[in-house]
Amino acid sequence: MAKWTPQHEAPEPLEGPVVATITGGTILWFVLFLVQLPFYGWFDDHGRAWWVWTCLAGAGLGLIGIWYVRKRDAAIKRASTTAEPTAAD
Template sequence: MAKWTPKHEAPEPLEGPVVATITGGTIVWFVLFLVQVPFYGWFADHDLAWWVWTCLAGSGLGLIGIWYVRKRDAAIKRAAAAGDATRSDA
């Protein structure tokens, strides 16, 4: 099988409000969990209890994601500030 080689460079990654996006997604997962908890019996009777636990898992992973993207954002800002300080010294 021939190796595929790209004909052009990959585009730059999109940067946006990453922290806000992850926070919003985490809130959505948690709200879905809270909405489904009162109906847990119905979900369990229909073998759909995994829906409830999926929402809880999404909330938990979202909290880890918020921590991660906040640290990443801070590191990017520190690197940019260090680069600006280096340029101003030169």
């Protein structure tokens, strides 16, 4: 098994516009929910009502995600401002 295990370190995670990405995804899930809502009867008749509720759940979880990444981003910025003066010493 050891011959298939990589021997190099994992790369650093990519940082990008995380808050914007999560916000965009949350908006997309909510728009999909709103678009499907008028057709709920059709979805229910065909046993696919879970599609509508999945979109609503995605929007709800996205709101939690927005809260989380905003707090994470603020903590990272706070940590970088407090770490800079000590790194210069």
